[in-house]
Amino acid sequence: MTRKHRLRSTAVLTSVLACVLTGCGADAGTDANDGPVDAKGVKTGPGVTDTTISLGVLTDLSGPYGPLGRSVLQAEKLYVDQVNAKGGVCGRKLKLVVRDHGYDVETAVVQYREMEPKIAAMPGLLGSTIINALLDRIEIDDVMTTSLGYSSTLLGQPTLTTINATYDIDMINGFEYLADTQGLGPGDKVGYIYLDGDYGNNARRGAGFLAGERGITLVEKKVGPARKDLSEQVRELGQAGVKAVLISTSPAQTASAVGAAAAIGLDVPFLGSAVGYDPQLLKTPAAPALVQMLQLVAPTPAMTSDTPEVRKLVADYQRRYPGDPLDQGLETGHNTMAVAVQDLKAACAAKDLSRVGIIAAHRTQKAFDPGLGPVLDFSNPWRPSATQSYIVKPKKGVPGGLAGVKDAFKVPAVEEYLSTMI
Missing domain, CATH: 3.40.50.2300 (Response regulator)
Structure with a gap:
């Protein structure tokens, strides 16, 4: 990580932690610059309406990692549909905004610019070269983003997270x-x-x-x-x-x-x-x-595991996508969206669905069990969320x-x- 990224990350993280400690957003509406507040006193931001929360997925569906990208995305869609069937989050249905960059950096940059104003967070960014090209912009835009790559070089970014061991x-x-x-x-x-x-x-x-x-x-x-x-x-x-x-x-x-x-x-x-x-x-x-x-x-168990969560995922996925191959990407997609939903629930409880509120909510998750793999701790951006x-x-x-x-x-x-x- 460059010195520039470390300094910027430290500054942003300090701001986020201050938000957590002071409960920023709880008295939203006193400042016109804070963003709109809904009828229940929940501050909102980009990608959040009275009825929906839009989440971005910028992935590879047609390039070298297409098979993996497809498995991850389909598992994410399955999870979102299950959450929506139970009423969604914070009285809103979740909506995925999906773009296929084909593992092309220039395409991904254009797609991110088009997608960014429409989303509250981005729980799905695939490709190390893509991430490196967008990292500065993601930090500036305060878009809570989940990397689908697991290099420890990505640690230390308050707006970028990795799930499981690096x-x-x-x-x-x-x-x-x-x-x-x-x-x-x-x-x-x-x-x-x-x-x-x-x-x-x-x-x-x-x-x-x-x-x-x-x-x-x-x-x-x-x-x-x-x-x-x-x-x-x-x-x-x-x-x-x-x-x-x-x-x-x-x-x-x-x-x-x-x-x-x-x-x-x-x-x-x-x-x-x-x-x-x-x-x-x-x-x-x-x-x-x-x-x-x-x-x-x-970083996650084999799909032959006899845990109830793994058995349920396999059965649900086969019912939804009959004939499609099963691979570890299913667990990645499930866990990625489970973490994003938990972030949104925590942000809603804090009455702050703004982007900064979602970042703060993510960093309060110290012992979240997504059901497939180790318990995750996101409180320290400098450490992997799991080490097992x-x-x-x-x-x-x-x-x-x-x-x-x-x-x-x-x-x-x-x-x-x-x-x-x-």
């Missing part, structure tokens, strides 16, 4: 799990294939920290997004004598790497970031190798193509790492 925290938890279960220790070599970009570099940062703590040597292979065949990188890791491989790449690259390892007889465990997996990979020739060799560290992770593995014939291996856990190294970031 990529680096997941990798610290996952790497220590791998080291413990495989007996890895000082002097051992572990390969790491990671994507050059916010996602891969952030996950690698966590892995690098844990490797230093455990005395393990990382043999690193950075790859670009256009790289399809990772057999060369895998062969080099085999020659280096690695005992395991970490991987934070695209799903297609994950399949390439694990398949290549199986082909050359590199019989070592792979641990990947969950975003680098798609259940559709189980329909490819790499499926047997993925099932046998790959585990994933994830799950271990899952590919499995055919089950919802989402993943089976649970280890429930939510957190290793001691996570807090040591976080202390280095502040």
Whole structure:
């Protein structure tokens, strides 16, 4: 994060916290600049009418992350419809304003400018390059925004939030799990294939920290997004004598790497970031190798979990979208909208549905359980909202193509790492 962003974020956060402490909005209407107040004394703002609250979703439905974007959006729509069926929030129905940027920055900038005056908040912004291009504008406009990317570089922004553990925290938890279960220790070599970009570099940062703590040597292979065949990188890791491989790449690259390892007889465990997996990979020739060799560290449980919330989501989604594939994006969409609705309820209770009021309401959420994953704490913008992770593995014939291996856990190294970031 740049020094400019830190200074601006600190100033905005101070203003928001002052709003929380003084209950700003409770006596709304005394100042003409405060914004309109409804008949029940609730201050309103952009995107809020007497009957609706409009929420923005700026996502990728037609570009490289289209399948994920579609799953997340459909789960969000499902959640919104269920909330509206129960009367909505603050006497208003929720309305989604959706735009497909196709992962094009210029398109996203234009769409944001068009969308911004119409929305109260934006619980759905997909794409690290898109976020970076819009971050300054989001801060200036006071639009409470949920990132659908989980890099810790996005922390510290009062108007931008991430849900669940960030990529680096997941990798610290996952790497220590791998080291413990495989007996890895000082002097051992572990390969790491990671994507050059916010996602891969952030996950690698966590892995690098844990490797230093455990005395393990990382043999690193950075790859670009256009790289399809990772057999060369895998062969080099085999020659280096690695005992395991970490991987934070695209799903297609994950399949390439694990398949290549199986082909050359590199019989070592792979641990990947969950975003680098798609259940559709189980329909490819790499499926047997993925099932046998790959585990994933994830911020949410597998959709085979027997918790009532997961079972209900699967049943509701299949009823609403019969035949559509199930993946972890469903949990992301559910949790994202659950947090947004909780923010709006808290803002309504504080009689302040203005944008600043929604930001303040979000930052008062210290122990919110969205039903799918760890309890979330949004009170400190400089910390991830959760620091626990799950271990899952590919499995055919089950919802989402993943089976649970280890429930939510957190290793001691996570807090040591976080202390280095502040």
